[in-house]
Amino acid sequence: MSDATAAADTTLAEPGPWRRILRRKLAVFGLILIALVVIGAVFAPWIAPYAPDEQHFEGLTLEGAPLGPGGEFPLGTDLLGRDLFSRILYGARTSLIIGVVANGLALIIGTLIGLTAGYMRGWLGTVLMRFTDLMMAFPALLLAICLAAIFQPSLWIVALVIALVNWVQTARVIYTETTSLSERDFIAAEKTLGAGTGRILFHHILPHLVPTLIVWGTLGISTTVLLEATLSFLGVGVQPPTPSWGNIIFENQTYFQAAPWLVFFPGLAILLLALAFNLVGDALRDELDPTQRGRN
Amino acid sequence: MTVSAKQTSGAASAAAPDTQVLDVSRLCVSVRAQGVLKPLVSDVSFQLRKGQTLALAGESGSGKSLTSLAIMGLLPPPAVQVTGGAIRLGDQDLTQINEATMRDIRGNRIAMIFQEPMTSLNPVLTIGTQLVEAIRAHDPVSRNEARSRALEALRAVRINQPEQRMMQYPHELSGGMRQRVMIAMALALEPEILIADEPTTALDVTVQREVLDLLRDLQAEHGTAILLITHDMGVVAEMADQVIVMKDGSVVEENDTKSLFAAPTHPYTQALLSAVPRMGDGVKPAKDAATDSVLRLDNLEVRFDIHGGLLGRVTHRVHAVEGVSLEINRGETFALVGESGCGKSTIARAIVGLAPYTGRIELKGQYLEGADAQERMSRCRNVQMVFQDPMAALDPRMRVGDLIAEPLVIHGIGTPAERATQIADLLHRVGLPAEAAQRYPHEFSGGQRQRICIARALSLKPDLIIADESVSALDVSVQAQVLDLLQSLKRELGIAYLFISHDMAVVENVADRVGVMYLGQIVEMGTGAQVFGNPQHPYTQRLIQAVPVPDPLHVRMSDVRLTGEVPSPVYPVGKSPRRVKLVNHGEGHLVSRSKPEVVE
Numbered sequence: 001m002s003d004a005t006a007a008a009d010t011t012l013a014e015p016g017p018w019r020r021i022l023r024r025k026l027a028v029f030g031l032i033l034i035a036l037v038v039i040g041a042v043f044a045p046w047i048a049p050y051a052p053d054e055q056h057f058e059g060l061t062l063e064g065a066p067l068g069p070g071g072e073f074p075l076g077t078d079l080l081g082r083d084l085f086s087r088i089l090y091g092a093r094t095s096l097i098i099g100v101v102a103n104g105l106a107l108i109i110g111t112l113i114g115l116t117a118g119y120m121r122g123w124l125g126t127v128l129m130r131f132t133d134l135m136m137a138f139p140a141l142l143l144a145i146c147l148a149a150i151f152q153p154s155l156w157i158v159a160l161v162i163a164l165v166n167w168v169q170t171a172r173v174i175y176t177e178t179t180s181l182s183e184r185d186f187i188a189a190e191k192t193l194g195a196g197t198g199r200i201l202f203h204h205i206l207p208h209l210v211p212t213l214i215v216w217g218t219l220g221i222s223t224t225v226l227l228e229a230t231l232s233f234l235g236v237g238v239q240p241p242t243p244s245w246g247n248i249i250f251e252n253q254t255y256f257q258a259a260p261w262l263v264f265f266p267g268l269a270i271l272l273l274a275l276a277f278n279l280v281g282d283a284l285r286d287e288l289d290p291t292q293r294g295r296n
Numbered sequence: 297m298t299v300s301a302k303q304t305s306g307a308a309s310a311a312a313p314d315t316q317v318l319d320v321s322r323l324c325v326s327v328r329a330q331g332v333l334k335p336l337v338s339d340v341s342f343q344l345r346k347g348q349t350l351a352l353a354g355e356s357g358s359g360k361s362l363t364s365l366a367i368m369g370l371l372p373p374p375a376v377q378v379t380g381g382a383i384r385l386g387d388q389d390l391t392q393i394n395e396a397t398m399r400d401i402r403g404n405r406i407a408m409i410f411q412e413p414m415t416s417l418n419p420v421l422t423i424g425t426q427l428v429e430a431i432r433a434h435d436p437v438s439r440n441e442a443r444s445r446a447l448e449a450l451r452a453v454r455i456n457q458p459e460q461r462m463m464q465y466p467h468e469l470s471g472g473m474r475q476r477v478m479i480a481m482a483l484a485l486e487p488e489i490l491i492a493d494e495p496t497t498a499l500d501v502t503v504q505r506e507v508l509d510l511l512r513d514l515q516a517e518h519g520t521a522i523l524l525i526t527h528d529m530g531v532v533a534e535m536a537d538q539v540i541v542m543k544d545g546s547v548v549e550e551n552d553t554k555s556l557f558a559a560p561t562h563p564y565t566q567a568l569l570s571a572v573p574r575m576g577d578g579v580k581p582a583k584d585a586a587t588d589s590v591l592r593l594d595n596l597e598v599r600f601d602i603h604g605g606l607l608g609r610v611t612h613r614v615h616a617v618e619g620v621s622l623e624i625n626r627g628e629t630f631a632l633v634g635e636s637g638c639g640k641s642t643i644a645r646a647i648v649g650l651a652p653y654t655g656r657i658e659l660k661g662q663y664l665e666g667a668d669a670q671e672r673m674s675r676c677r678n679v680q681m682v683f684q685d686p687m688a689a690l691d692p693r694m695r696v697g698d699l700i701a702e703p704l705v706i707h708g709i710g711t712p713a714e715r716a717t718q719i720a721d722l723l724h725r726v727g728l729p730a731e732a733a734q735r736y737p738h739e740f741s742g743g744q745r746q747r748i749c750i751a752r753a754l755s756l757k758p759d760l761i762i763a764d765e766s767v768s769a770l771d772v773s774v775q776a777q778v779l780d781l782l783q784s785l786k787r788e789l790g791i792a793y794l795f796i797s798h799d800m801a802v803v804e805n806v807a808d809r810v811g812v813m814y815l816g817q818i819v820e821m822g823t824g825a826q827v828f829g830n831p832q833h834p835y836t837q838r839l840i841q842a843v844p845v846p847d848p849l850h851v852r853m854s855d856v857r858l859t860g861e862v863p864s865p866v867y868p869v870g871k872s873p874r875r876v877k878l879v880n881h882g883e884g885h886l887v888s889r890s891k892p893e894v895v896e
Contacts, residue, residue, distance in 0.1 A: 185688035192648040192681045193703040193752075194673045207693045290736040291692055 021283045030279030033272055041092035048086035049074070053241040056081045066259050076261045078252060084262065087243040088269055094244035098159055098228040099221040099273065105163035106224070107217050110170025111209070115201055117171070118178025125175075132171045140165040141230060148236035158237050162224050170216050177212055181205050210288055214281040222274040245270050317385070317488045317521050318344040318367070318406075324380035325362050325371065325545075333379060337362050337545045340381075342538075344489060347519040351536035351553075353526060355568075355771035356742070359545035360525045364491045366391075367523070368408055369398040385489075404434040407482035411494040413474035417466040423450075423477055424462030430481050449484040450477070452517075453510055471636075472503035476510065483514060490515075493525045500635035500798065505842040508535060527771060529572045530801075530844030533557055541565045553848045571776040572846045573801040575828065589661070590759045590792045591624045591647070591679070596655035598642050598816075602866065615865045616642040617653070618816040619875050624760065624792050631795040631803040631824075633839070634813035637865065640796045642816075644762045647794070648681050660759065677707060680753035684765035686745035690737040696723075696748055697733030703756045722751040726781060743774035750781065754789075762794045767802060779806055800843045804828045812836045815865050817876050822885035832887040 021027045040047060050056070056073075060066060060081040069076040075084040117128035135143070147161040181187065182205065190200050229246020231237030238244050240251075245266040252262035325337040337359040344350050352360040365371050366378050369390060383390040385405060390398065402408075410416045418426060427446035428439065435442070443462075450458035453476040466474055475495065482490055492511065496504035512535065515522055524535055532539055532553065539556045541549045541564065549562040560566045596617055604611035617639040624630045632640040645651040649672075657664045659675050680703075683689035690699055700722055701715045710718065720730045726747040737745055746766060753761050763782065767775045783806065785791055797803050803810060804824055811821040812835065820833040831837045867873065876888035 185683050185685060186691045188645075188650055189681070189683060189689045189749075189752075190691075190702070191650060192676070192679075193706055193756075194676050195702070195706045199706065204691050289693065290695075291738045 020287050021280075024283045026279045027283035030276040030283075033276035034280065037092050037096065037269075037273055037276070040089050041096050044086075044089040044093065048083075048089045050083040050086045052082065052087045052090040052243050054082060054086075056083070066255075066262065068259070069261050069265075075265050076259070078248070078262055079255065079259075084248075084265060087248055088245065088266055091243040091245045091248055091266065092269070094155060094228070094238055094242065095225050095246065095270070095273070097155060098162060098244070098246075099225050099277075102159035102162040102228070103166070103217065103220040103224045105159070106166035106220060107170055107213060109163060110167035110216075111174050111206075111213065113167065114171040114174025115178050115205065115209075118175040119182050119197070119201055119205065121179075128171075129175060132168050132175075135165070135168045136172070140168075140227070144227065144231055145234060145236055148231060153236055153239060155238055155242075158228055158231060161231070162227055166220065166224060166227070170213075170220075173212055173216065174209055177209055178205055181208055207288075211285045214285045218274065218278040218281045221277050222270055225270050225273075315346050316343050317346055318523075319384040320344075320363075320367065320381070321384070322381035323363065323366060323378065323383060325359070325366050325376060326379040327376045329375070335379070335545060336376070337366070340540075340542070340545075340547055342540055342547075342550070344521045344523060346488070346521055347515065348538065349515065349522040349524055349536045351524045351526060351532045351539045352542060353529065353532050353539055353568075354542035355527055355773065357544070358542040360542050361493055362545075363542075364408070364493055364523060364525050367491065368402060368406060369395070400434070403430060403482075403487070404485050405487050406489045406491065407485065407487040408491040408493065409475070409478045409482050409495050411497050413471065413478045413498075414466060416478055417474060419466050422463055422465055423469070427462070427477075427481055427484060431484050434485055445484060446480075449480040452483065452514065453477070453480040455480070470503075471499055472506060475499060475503075475507055479507070479510065479514070483518070483520070486518060487520065489521045489523060491523045491525070494527070495524075496531060497526070497528070501800065502635065502838060502842040504531075504844070508844070511535070528844065529569060529772070529846040533846045533848045533850070534844050541568065557846065557848050567773060569846065571773045573772075573776070573779075573799070573805045574846060575801050575804055575840065575843055588626050589623050590626050590628075590659070591794065592656075592658040593620055593622050593643070593647075594656040594658065596620045596643065596646060596653055596657065598639070598646050598651050598653045610869055612866050612868050615816050615867055615873055616651075617646065618873055619655070620813075620816075620818055622811055622818065622821065624794060626759065626792055627786060627790040628808045629786065629793040629795050629806055631797060631807035631810045632813055632818075633797060633800060633803050633810060635798060635839075638813040639816040639865070640813050641764055644681060644764045644794065644796055647762060648679060649676065673707075677703075677756045678759045679762065680756060680758040680760075681762040681764060682746070682749050682753050682766040685769050686742065686749045687737060689749055690745060692737055694736075695733065696735055696737065696740075699737070699748060700733070700752045700755055703752060707756065709756075718755065722754055725754065725785075726751045741774075742770055743778060746770060746774075746778050747781065750778075750785075754785070757789075758791065760792045760794060762796070764796045765798070766795075768797065768799060775802070782806070800828075800839060812839065815863065815873060817873070817888075818878070818886075819876055819888045820886065821878065822881075822883075822887075826881075826883070826885040830885070832881055832885070 056077065058072070060077065066079055066081070067073055067077045073083045073085065075088065078084055078087070113128050113132065117125040143165045144161050147164060148158065151157045151161070187200060187204060190204055195204075225246050228237055228244060229250050232240075232244060232247035233250035238247060240247065248266040249263050252259065256263050320343070321341045323337060323340045324335060326333040326335045340359070340363055342350060352363060354360045362371070362376070367383055367390065371377060378391045381391070385401065390401070424443070424446060427449065428442045431437065431442040431445055432439070437445070446462065447458050450461060455461055455473060455476055461469070469477065495511070496507050499507060508531065511522065514520065522535075524531070526532060536553045539551060539553050540547055541556075541562070543564050549556065549560065549565045556565065557569065560569055597619055598617040600614040600616060601610040602612040602614065603609065620643060622630065632643065634640050642651055646653040647657060659678055662675060664672060664675065694702075697719050700719050704710055704715050704718065719733050723730055723732055728744060728747055728751070732740070732748075737748065740748065767778050770778060779802070782793065786793065795803065795806060807824045809821070809823050810827040811818045812827065812833065813819070814835045820827055820831065820836045827836060828840065831840055865873070878886035878888050881887045
């Protein structure tokens with residue numbers, strides 16, 4: 001936006017996009033959920049009733065089975081007698097970092113590659129897209145295991161590894177959309193006005209990709225959280241006993257029938273987080289598109 | 297071409313030639329938005345007789361297409377619905393019957409052809425398959441019989457080599473050919489009524505002529521009643537017996553064609569008819585030629601490679617522009633006319649740097665070639681372009697103010713405050729309120745959007761504006777206003793225009809000089825008076841004769857039945873079209889003496 005009208009904007013009665021989002025009930029619900037998860041993660045040491053890796057003798061039945069929800073342990077205990085609620089709170093830290101950082105990084109890489117390839121075409125576009133195809137041809141898990149084996153596993157390395165295998169789909173989708181957008185008349189009009197490549201890419205094409213990015217971004221949260229869980233399960237992810245929502249599910253999935261709460265609660269947490277981002281993303285998409293504004 | 301299943305109804309209506317086939321009475325169509333019914337078409341009544349052509353004329357938003365969709369029972373559900381009146385086909389009220397009965401009527405008794413034949417044909421099925429299916433959907437005949445009837449229908453619409461065409465896919469046919477296939481499909485079942493919704497709007501003028509001739513001949517043969525929906529008063533004058541002029545969903549005037557054109561009574565009809573550009577209006581004396589040239593093209597050539605074969609080598613080339621030379625002086629309107637694919641838009645794209653070219657482009661005495669990027673950019677400021685579809689040419693996510701300021705921001709001109717005043721200035725100049733700057737393009741009408749595009753083009757104070765079909769997508773009354781705006785800008789600011797259009801009447805009204813393009817070359821060039829008053833090249837004559845004249849009394853020379861399609865500008869590598877030589881026919885009126893042909 002030019003400075004000229006940016007100045008004029010302030011005189012405008014029309015509220016900004018964030019203000020309008022607050023008028024949408026579902027979006028507010030999503031924002032509250034996200035806020036709860038963030039608060040839970042940040043203040044886990046003060047909120048959590050126990051330490052996440054503390055094993056309680058009274059946390060197991062006499063036969064050594066985990067306790068169900070209720071009583072001293074609000075969400076029950078796991079196979080080692082650890083408090084599930086505390087583990088989920090601490091796990092939120094890992095999962096938020098994976099879901100937001102890894103996923104965000106993947107989106108950025110995918111967008112940059114897709115944009116460049118889609119707008120430039122030519123040999124550069126071909127090289128970039130063939131590389132993307134190559135990455136797609138390998139199972140993501142295999143690549144992640146290889147990468148994780150090379151680096152020392154830590155939370156940030158795991159996030160980086162997930163980003164490095166997850167950008168491919170985004171790049172493909174962005175590439176396709178960019179190629180069709182660059183054919184549109186208003187891009188040709190920009191070129192005739194003398195606009196440079198950077199301006200066209202980031203000022204005129206990127207805003208049109210926001211809806212797609214939001215959809216991929218919110219879809220990516222649940223898949224990255226689960227990919228992290230898979231990696232943890234295979235021993236190349238976040239190292240136990242550090243909890244993450246994914247590895248709580250993975251540790252306990254074989255006991256699903258005997259102790260369903262062990263899978264249900266972390267699963268519910270992932271679901272709610274993905275849902276929250278989805279709701280906010282939907283509202284953001286509608287509010288950022290001036291032609292959609294004011295509908296429903 | 298008698299068809300057994302149709303004989304009963306055919307015989308009945310043949311008995312009385314004046315039989316009314318369709319009776320629309322007090323039709324109302326409304327849209328439901330936020331729980332409120334908003335009327336789109338109100339109180340429209342008309343009767344259609346066998347063998348008659350009734351034209352529904354009007355500008356966009358007049359409700360003419362909705363009326364036709366209501367007759368076909370194709371109103372987009374659930375929001376838009378018929379809310380009153382009756383549509384009687386024989387003794388049936390089409391607004392009361394269910395979808396299954398309607399399906400039987402559609403195609404069988406009422407057929408429809410649309411504006412864009414490519415989107416109405418299924419791209420993955422052959423023409424033959426689609427025709428046979430259409431016939432068998434209504435008549436339980438054998439595949440072989442349906443096939444022979446399809447062939448017969450293709451012959452009836454004068455498609456050459458119908459057997460081969462049956463095996464081809466829609467994209468292999470030209471636009472005019474596809475529209476004829478649509479007509480064949482519509483008429484294969486011998487419907488009583490044919491609804492033609494802007495049937496020739498997407499076609500070139502010579503092809504339009506062929507399709508209109510064909511429709512008229514078929515009607516004379518079969519006695520089909522035609523409901524013609526069009527915005528083009530020229531087409532109305534040539535085709536219709538009776539005209540209904542619609543505006544904002546209601547009928548403003550109804551009369552037989554001759555009386556309506558001779559003496560329109562309603563002010564809207566009068567305004568509409570006076571806004572229609574007519575051939576013969578614009579012949580004005582060539583003004584004193586200013587000698588400082590703004591743009592000079594010297595032997596401009598644009599070719600696009602077509603790759604083929606296993607190794608992806610260049611096997612063919614599209615010779616889009618072949619050695620075009622022309623000069624535009626300050627304050628002059630130079631028009632390029634020609635049919636689609638003749639290369640006129642490609643010239644525009646080459647000038648503004650959207651297409652690679654060879655040859656020389658000279659802007660205000662300086663060559664574009666050899667200049668570095670910076671110099672090139674600053675010279676490009678002198679040439680701005682206005683595109684055909686203003687909605688597509690404006691970034692929908694930007695406010696109008698930002699859109700107009702965009703060129704200033706790109707070239708780093710002015711402070712934000714200066715830009716803001718300039719935006720207000722430009723908006724005022726193109727006749728828009730200053731508040732428009734805060735709104736988005738989709739909140740404006742087509743004509744207003746084109747004004748925004750013009751304001752954006754003006755912001756860099758260019759010497760030359762390229763208007764590529766800039767008024768083609770607009771309604772006639774809006775078109776006239778935008779043309780007026782362009783004229784007044786030319787007078788006040790001394791801007792020159794390169795005006796590209798397929799519409800001969802518009803060109804004649806605005807152009808000082810005209811170049812007629814055919815297959816990438818200029819075949820005739822001269823002042824408007826020279827080219828339109830005394831066309832020398834056969835192609836120019838053919839183009840001018842094909843233009844529909846908005847005068848029902850106009851008598852067309854009957855011997856010029858135009859046939860044949862424009863050949864393709866694609867040549868194998870090593871071959872190229874022969875360059876035409878332009879010979880001076882007197883006072884700068886240049887005419888080629890030959891047609892472009894292939895040479896080794």
